[in-house]
Amino acid sequence: MPVYKDKSRSGKVSYRIDINFTDQNGKRRHICRRGFAKKKDAEAEEARIRMTLSDNLPAAITLDALVDQYTASYLLEGVKESTLMSNLTMYKCHISPILGSKRVKDITVSAVTQWMTNMLEKEKPDGARYAANTINNAKMVLSKYLSYAVKLELIPDNPAQKVKKYQDPDETVKSDEAEINFWTEDEYWHFISYVDDPEWKDIFLFLWETGVRRGELIALRWENVDFGGSKIRIEATATNKTKKRGQIRTSPKTRRSIRTIDMPDSLRNALLERYKRHQRRDGFSYDFYVFGDIRPLSPTTLKRKHDEYMDKAGVKRITLHGFRHSHASLLIMHGLPDQMIADRLGHTIEILHKVYAHIYEQQRNSFKNELNAIYTRENYTQTTRTAVPLH
Template structure:
């Protein structure tokens, strides 16, 4: 703490350092601006009293995330932690050099995300930030979370994007352009079983029971885990553990592919059905699907451009639209998909409503 007179201007200024736990954390200097020595002394005292040591000592975003992730990994499944780590890496890239402890900065960032991302993805970013600052409060890094002053647009008037899916005849046209036996079996499994992408990637030959005509789902592959020694994790929920029956068309595709797979040096019960000693990658799967759709439409088949997850939607649509006349229920569909009845009604509400409309049409015409 010191004051000094500028011999050229005749004004007084001040300079000094601020320490915390024996270490210098801040240096300051004001070269002039005060006519009297006492004014400079009072100004320096006020500067030091108003200096926010806690703000200077706050960890950077990289440091805070590095502290948070080990804790978070003890609270959730490895697959969940891996997925959310990607969000935190994105936050570091986009917020790293900004004062991310300021609500105004965070609000501007959320607003920016709202303008270019889906509602669901913005929610993921928003709640990831909320968890991070809740941890910071718990560790006494900050007193209150800046996220209490940050809101996200509810998008109340936003219409939900319609799901894309293959009708059975569209899928048959899609399948007709595929010659590779593994790819035929792979996309047939996605379509006729309605399993999730990660569940399909995690299938091993020991999971397929040709005698009882079933496939057992007991694990899943998360993209970030694919190249690890053990790429498989438990499935999404307790309802995801299931054994489901195969239709004859799928058994035929898998049986033909099995004869080809037996020529692989790694073939055996532990071999990944749609890979080798490692599962097929999500990117390879995505590229194959795009290529086959383009080829089908090049031939004039007029099929929709769907994503891998839309194969699951296609299966759900197929079952929902055929359940009334074939004696199975929404409970049976939920069990096959590895979801709850509440979830499938929430996700596929419009399809159930369409089925209900058909029932009313039948009743009106019958009376």
């Protein structure tokens, strides 16, 4: 965060700006401004300085320097800090060693293609090659930074956009993750029968009956639960992809992810019993996490317990995100309206149809079978075949 809070010995609070950037000669520079009485004044001055720096970026700037500039001004680009940190990790690991010292204007389609070739030959510490998904994600990050260079008029167009995504020719056609990463109702009930701790049973029931993302579950507080209306407000997610250490509670993945979802009676009753148990804890308040206490549940612990109970039950292994796929698949198969399912998941209709295409294909096949049953000759009655006079 470029704007920081200062506190004098007398306790008076003011704000300062700290900006690191690369000057026109390619040298690292630092700007510090102090004494702002209000945070919004410091942020306005920071924005003004950022705009000035963007206007004076050198034509010979390297990709590393451009990424530094982008990182320093990410708030102006409307980028979440968790996304910024995730992209930076990918950049430093896979892109900077090859392209970081190159001038942005020298990064051509040929240079991007050569970089992808290097990625194909690159080995992990265990000697394995990187998957196509990793290579394409790295290319997407590179493309994002080069689009920023286009915006600043450093280059006329984005060469990464002219390079096709990589497809591994040795990979057989795979089913979509949602097609294999889910449980049937029988598989879920078999699994949950082996969860002997009510605290953990609540967690897996919640995932199964709401389809929320892991981070949304972890970030849920009691203030977000409306027992009277049997509703849950999803307005935050948990992430550790920030400059701060540990997990933080932040805004959800997309604007559509902020939503209110209905609770089935079974989930409402389970959460009400959980609330009664947690209410007896010292210092309890509505700020406590539903699946934690004053601190949120650790994602590592959540994964470990999920693995532990799957092993115990001997069921097909799915990821925690598989609960979300299972929830959506179940609602689709039961014929609930697409728009309501999309709203519940925080999706658009288009994404819903894309991710769960295999379920819709099954429905279409069932529909065709029903059509065939209706329109077979032996099923036609005399009444069906009788023409209705037109008036």
